[in-house]
Amino acid sequence: MTKMRAVTSLAALTLMAGLFAGCSSDNNNASSEAATNAGGTGANTEATAAPDGDAAKDIKGDITVITQRTDIVDTVFKDYAAKFNEKYPDVKVNFEALSNYEDQIKIRMSTSDYGDVLLLPTSVPIKDLPEFFEPLGAMSDLEQQYTGLEERTVDGIAYGIPITVNFSGVIYNKQVFKDAGITEVLRTFDQFSAALKSIKDKTDAVPLYTNYAAGWTLTQWESDLATVAGDRDYVNITQVASDDNFVQGQPHYDLYKVLYDAAKNGLIEEDPTTTDWESSKADLANGKIGTMMLGSWAIGQIKGVATNPDDVGFMPFPTNADKILVPLSDDYNLGVSIHSKNKEAARAWVDWFINESGYPTTEGGGMSPVKGAELPEILKQFAGTDVTFDTLAPAKAGEEGWVDAIDKEAEIGLWQPDFKKVIIEAAIGNRKESYDDIMKDLNDKWKAARAKVTAAQ
Numbered sequence: 001m002t003k004m005r006a007v008t009s010l011a012a013l014t015l016m017a018g019l020f021a022g023c024s025s026d027n028n029n030a031s032s033e034a035a036t037n038a039g040g041t042g043a044n045t046e047a048t049a050a051p052d053g054d055a056a057k058d059i060k061g062d063i064t065v066i067t068q069r070t071d072i073v074d075t076v077f078k079d080y081a082a083k084f085n086e087k088y089p090d091v092k093v094n095f096e097a098l099s100n101y102e103d104q105i106k107i108r109m110s111t112s113d114y115g116d117v118l119l120l121p122t123s124v125p126i127k128d129l130p131e132f133f134e135p136l137g138a139m140s141d142l143e144q145q146y147t148g149l150e151e152r153t154v155d156g157i158a159y160g161i162p163i164t165v166n167f168s169g170v171i172y173n174k175q176v177f178k179d180a181g182i183t184e185v186l187r188t189f190d191q192f193s194a195a196l197k198s199i200k201d202k203t204d205a206v207p208l209y210t211n212y213a214a215g216w217t218l219t220q221w222e223s224d225l226a227t228v229a230g231d232r233d234y235v236n237i238t239q240v241a242s243d244d245n246f247v248q249g250q251p252h253y254d255l256y257k258v259l260y261d262a263a264k265n266g267l268i269e270e271d272p273t274t275t276d277w278e279s280s281k282a283d284l285a286n287g288k289i290g291t292m293m294l295g296s297w298a299i300g301q302i303k304g305v306a307t308n309p310d311d312v313g314f315m316p317f318p319t320n321a322d323k324i325l326v327p328l329s330d331d332y333n334l335g336v337s338i339h340s341k342n343k344e345a346a347r348a349w350v351d352w353f354i355n356e357s358g359y360p361t362t363e364g365g366g367m368s369p370v371k372g373a374e375l376p377e378i379l380k381q382f383a384g385t386d387v388t389f390d391t392l393a394p395a396k397a398g399e400e401g402w403v404d405a406i407d408k409e410a411e412i413g414l415w416q417p418d419f420k421k422v423i424i425e426a427a428i429g430n431r432k433e434s435y436d437d438i439m440k441d442l443n444d445k446w447k448a449a450r451a452k453v454t455a456a457q
Contacts, residue, residue, distance in 0.1 A: 060090040061342030063116035063349060066098060066105065068332070071301070072363060073097035080357050084349065091345045116340040117349050119332040120152050120160040133159040134336040134343055136350070146354070146369045148330035160333025161354050164297070164364030167314075167326050167379070167389060168223035171298060172291045173284055174313045176205045180290070185315045185381075189258060192318035196267040199290040208262045209280055209289045210424060212272035218420035220294050221259065223327060226392055228255045230321020236395040240402045243450060246443035253439055256423055258318065260435045263427030272424055281305055285312060293317065297331065299365040299378060314378050316387060324387045331364065402453060410449035412442055 067073055073095050081093040096115065098104040106123050108114040109132060124132060135157045136142065142158050143149055152160035170186075177183075180198040196207035211217035226235050229251040239245050239252075246252045262268050269275055281298070283289045285306035292298075296314065303309040316326050334353065336346040353359060360368040361376040368374075375383065382389075395402060407414045422438055425431045433441075 059088050059345050059348055061345045062092045062094065063340070063342050063345050064094045064096060065349060066096045066108075066115040066118040068098060068101035068119060069363070070097040070099050076363055080353070080359070083357070084352050087352065088345070088348055091342075091348065093349065112339040114337055114339070116337055116342060116346040117334065118337060119163070120335050126152065127154060129154050129159040129335075130157075130338075132338055134338050134340065134347070135159060136161065136335065136347070145371060147371055148333075148369050151330055152333045152335070160335040161350065162330035162332070162369040163334050163354065164331045164360040164366035165369055166295045166297055166329050166331050166366040168220070168295045168329075169227065169293075169314055169316045169326055170291050170318075171284065171294050171302060172313050172315060173205070173287050173289065173311050175308075175311045176203055176287050176290045177313075179203045186318055187316075187324065188320055189254065189318050192258065193261060193265075196262055196290070197265070200267055203287075203290070205288055205290045206269050206283075207267040207290045209275070209284065209292050210259070210263070210268050210272055211275050211277055211280055211292065212269075212421060212424055213275040214277040215417040215421070217277060217292075217294070218417040219415050221255065221420060222414050223295060223329075224293065224317035225251055225255055226327040227317040227325050228319050228321065230319055230323040230325055232325060232327075232390050233393045235392050236403060237393055237399075240395065240399055240406070240450075243447040244443065245446045246439045248436075248439075252442075254320070255317075256420070256439075257435065259420065260423050260427045263424045268424070268428075272428070285309075287311070296366040296376075296378075297364065300363045301365070312378075326387060326389045328367070328389055328391045330369065331366065398457065405453045406446065406449045409452055410442075410445035412445055412449075 065077075067077065069077065077095050081095075084093060085091065101119065102121055102123055105114060105118065105121050109121070109124070114132075120129065120133065129152060137158055139149055139153045139156050139158050142161070146161055148162040148165060149158045149160075151162070152158065176199060177195070180195065180202045182195045182198060186192045186195050199205055199207040226232060229235075229238070231238065234251060242250075244250060263272075280289060280292065281302045282305040284292055285302045299312060299314065303312045306312055316324050319325075334350050336343055336350060340346045354368075355370055360366060360370075360373075367376060367379075379389075394400075403414075413419060419438065419442060422431065422433070423435070426433045426435065426438060
């Protein structure tokens with residue numbers, strides 16, 4: 001399984017005329033803990049570039065690519081290697097898949113043996129990347145070709161390229177919608193609520209599957225905060241300036257009210273405590289589930305187990321905002337180990353994987369980071385509409401990281417499942433709190449924590 005992570009900094013997207021360009025985001029929940037005792041040799045500002053044309057035939061050697069995709073490492077990735085070898089016949093590509101990537105790669109990086117090509121861990125502070133990774137080139141040059149490079153750039157040098165650009169919203173089964181008489185993409189909260197009720201009344205599908213038991217799946221709801229707000233400034237700028245982040249009429253209140261109402265009205269799974277993530281993908285794919293709130297990273301996984309992959313659709317999270325905004329974020333970045341003995345071959349794999357494998361829009365489930373690349377098929381329905389795909393605005397100067405700092409001080413857990421589980425439990429009658437009780441508690445914590453964080457600056 002692969003999950004979308006919250007990330008920072010995306011450059012302007014120029015994916016298709018008619019869609020809106022983005023700027024940058026600053027919502028990173030990555031740990032600031034560094035990988036220690038590494039055998040890094042320091043930064044080298046001369047990048048290793050992949051060759052073109054006949055020069056590719058001169059590239060030789062064995063490389064090890066470390067991935068988080070345990071589900072496809074023995075199938076799809078082997079196909080990738082075979083296609084790569086058509087261009088680079090003298091490079092042998094070996095793969096290692098880590099089931100708990102962040103924790104396992106951090107341990108590996110305490111030595112010099114962590115493969116040749118790997119995903120840049122979020123546990124490594126940005127400033128320390130030159131100790132572990134080969135420079136890929138000047139940001140000013142590479143940003144002409146790729147978006148999202150700011151996430152892993154140090155002193156103007158890029159150390160990683162995003163493997164895909166994610167988008168967040170509602171993944172749904174088109175046939176279930178059709179059977180329920182839903183013929184249009186839903187926009188408002190009322191329309192979405194009515195659609196869930198129609199699914200319950202007219203089909204045998206679960207209208208909204210929460211995946212309560214998995215826990216981490218509930219964190220995906222937070223990705224849709226900007227959609228509810230209809231404002232790319234909200235997450236990192238507006239909410240930081242307000243004591244009323246969870247009161248009625250504010251985006252956080254409205255966002256999780258969708259979850260509460262669905263649960264209270266019997267529009268979720270019968271017993272949330274027995275949900276199963278792996279089976280839920282097949283159930284949504286094959287019409288047993290109507291909707292789930294997930295990022296685009298899940299689309300490929302769901303389509304992969306569908307009898308009819310075309311039944312899997314995507315729509316923005318419901319909102320009453322004037323503007324429909326689908327937030328974008330880059331996924332993991334791919335880089336080259338500074339200890340690689342075959343850096344040219346490793347760099348060749350990075351460039352080929354990003355540009356030629358097709359991974360970003362198929363297995364990655366998002367958009368390609370390559371500027372000018374065609375939109376994935378699932379999003380083409382929104383071309384020319386009022387749906388905007390955009391990144392989050394960065395925090396104001398001097399306020400970087402305040403959202404995370406307030407959240408940590410308040411112990412709210414914006415990107416944790418805890419209070420989302422409380423909402424579901426209260427809605428189905430397993431707790432005595434009302435929705436407003438839960439929101440008041442969260443808002444009181446936010447207000448107190450915000451006062452401490454701002455006073456400390």
